[in-house]
Amino acid sequence: MGRSLPSRDKWESDFPRWFDRVLEEAEIYDYGRYPVKGMGVWMPYGFQIRRRVLDLVRRELDKRGHEEVLFPLLIPDFLLRKESEHVKGFEDEVYWVTHGGLEELDVKLALRPTSETSITYMESLWIKSYRQLPKKYYQVVSVFRYETKATRPMIRLREVTTFKEAHTLHDSFEDAERQVAEAVEVYKRIFDEMGIPYIISRRPEWDKFAGALYTIAFDTIMPDGRVLQIGTAHNLGQNFTKAFDFRIQLADESLDYLWQTSYGISDRVIATLIAIHGDDRGTVIPPSMAPIQVVIIPILAGKEEDKARVLNYAVSLKKSLEESGFRVKIDDREDVRPGAKYYYWEAKGVPLRVEVGLREVEENMVTLTRRDTLERRSAERERAIENIRELLNTIESDLKKRAWEFFKSRITRAKTVEEAKKAFESKRGIIEMPWCGKDECALKLEEELEAKTLGTPWPSEKESPGSCPVCGSMAVTIIRLAKTY
């Protein structure tokens, strides 16, 4: 099957097809066959990857005092409309439940597009004292958007099934600012652990979250050079607490509305994990995130007693690997040939393959093949565990290094529109240009480059960046633009 995938040098145009096929052939996510547009099915292997990603996300959030909760899916019309900017940003893409059985409902119910309104409402009942602050909640849920743009598996969905949304409460603007910075730290940890490169920008005013003071976003670059937003953090100010008249007495005895932040990541993180390390044979999952780190293929040929020896050898290796804490699978299917098994597990991105045949048994060896480089080597059985541990560590760090190298190679500093155009033509990615700070110049750039503004560096950079390529006045910051998903 490896051969049926678009080759990596054709990814510029063929990456979306590569991604769709890998999801299907590696049995990660069945998309396009479920009879509702924009909604897919997590298959068992994909679900295991998702589980590990969520374990990591929960660990990092729990460690920093976030508490997991679960709110209802359905938000009544009047609740969603409480904050006017917010509802304006979402109302065109909300799914509405209008009937229960054969009855029409008195109040229309929205499938949550995000949960600021329902969570703020309940918080206003729960939080009575400043001593409870700061308060950090999160939940992992499906959210729904009636997307009018073309949908894509995991990347632009109508049911986003893995939306981790955090919602926090604070007694001051400064503490909310500190929380945004903490959110950024949490996401850095998560992406670093997964080997996903990123750049952090403050989104322009016209692209911030509906109802926020401002939005900080993480972007990555997919193998075709197009940019994908993979995480956002919003300082919501007092916009929602004012809408819900949610204020309490603070430590200094003043009565004030509370301050909020919210931040989210989604299925896109998993999409990126699957996409960025892949090649012509399928995906490559970094060992730390792989549901199966080592697959053992016993080469069963010849006499029954030889087969039994090989199988025993494989089983005993599996046992000692598991005792050392590795996640191991042995593929002993008798009706599938070794070559087909290699392809099968390569497509699924299992980082290390161990072959054992009669030769290995007799010489007390194992044959190890790295999924990322396809390098093959022998190792003594006695030192196999040690070798496998080292190899997995090397694969882990090599994957991360390669991903960051690719990412950095796709970021271009340009001084003029011409330079920017050239960079977009040759490698897409992200363009950084000097900017005077005026909206009209940014929008002009978007138009000329047929690109989207990602925003300005966060934290902001101090260096003087030259002059605005549109109006020529002195630049006050850097602006980032990209062709985005």
Add this chain to the structure above:
Amino acid sequence: MGRSLPSRDKWESDFPRWFDRVLEEAEIYDYGRYPVKGMGVWMPYGFQIRRRVLDLVRRELDKRGHEEVLFPLLIPDFLLRKESEHVKGFEDEVYWVTHGGLEELDVKLALRPTSETSITYMESLWIKSYRQLPKKYYQVVSVFRYETKATRPMIRLREVTTFKEAHTLHDSFEDAERQVAEAVEVYKRIFDEMGIPYIISRRPEWDKFAGALYTIAFDTIMPDGRVLQIGTAHNLGQNFTKAFDFRIQLADESLDYLWQTSYGISDRVIATLIAIHGDDRGTVIPPSMAPIQVVIIPILAGKEEDKARVLNYAVSLKKSLEESGFRVKIDDREDVRPGAKYYYWEAKGVPLRVEVGLREVEENMVTLTRRDTLERRSAERERAIENIRELLNTIESDLKKRAWEFFKSRITRAKTVEEAKKAFESKRGIIEMPWCGKDECALKLEEELEAKTLGTPWPSEKESPGSCPVCGSMAVTIIRLAKTY
């Protein structure tokens, strides 16, 4: 707060109020304040209990080869209608999404009431060979029912947030039968681990799952003597695979429709865990399931240096308990008095409390209080870990024993309608009576006793049980009736 709860001897009438209050005061589940009827919010402490229950459920299913998946929430009208008995059973209580943004949808979308139809449809694309069988999938999702009966937190909801539904595929009726038996074993393990008593019945024809050949159900008895269904397993036969024209070539080269089972448990399992071990002071969570097994209350009084000594002592105890694998919380809030802390953690059902004050520090002791019996005792600091381990084990087994004793005391064998009525009056619970097997006699019993048929013993009992209390003919089995939730 303990004093504000209805006392255990009044549970017969006051249990629902006790349950509602415990969910609220122990900060488990906020119900009735979220502005959609029949939908509640899992609060952080409740969510931790839910997490542990789901960990157990997943462990038991994974161990037996079940694979976790995740299907879309929305099921199109035409898919839900594929199996006619099935849709008849659900159509009065399905929520319908009719609009996306301001547009009316071409096809109405149901919020899943259960997932047989969507799962069977995708399985028919995935399963191509008998070699893939048996196949066991499961998912943990929200399901929606537009209930017309009175709703109750966790027990009768419009959004059931913790629905674990398993769906299996087989090449023969016999293998599906074997799977139903495996499902029963899995649920027994889960309930046993949680200390939840149960009785297993085959539901009568008129109360089986819509679309099934038959339904096996687990029932438990709540503290007020009313019966709650906590798990079901269905043999679906070929009903759904026929509706989806889903057949494959089997090992003997015949072409046949596959056989299916499905089985589910829900939030009710967590409701039962919280309810059955509770008392006038709140819930009691068995140590194996408790998010916090031991709470340490440092008694901080007197001079600053004494406070520091007590706090250090508490912190060092916490550390050694954690190193021994216990889940421990230290409540060092300075603005809350010890008595209030006791009530607070008692309501939440933390199985063991450790008090340490200056006396304990000086005598190198700890004071331990069991949540279930409220017995208090001292232990040497040196032997504290050992004592705590023993006490937690004792609490665990005592809770299970008491729960089963209560359960068994509420099951009555009756020969006549009069005897049955008397038993219902004195203790509710479950009545077992001889039965001739005719539907009309069972329905007559339901009417006279104002009770519901739970069904017949599963596996069926061989002993000859006397004569039918309605028609007088020879009984062929036992029938179980109860006042149910």
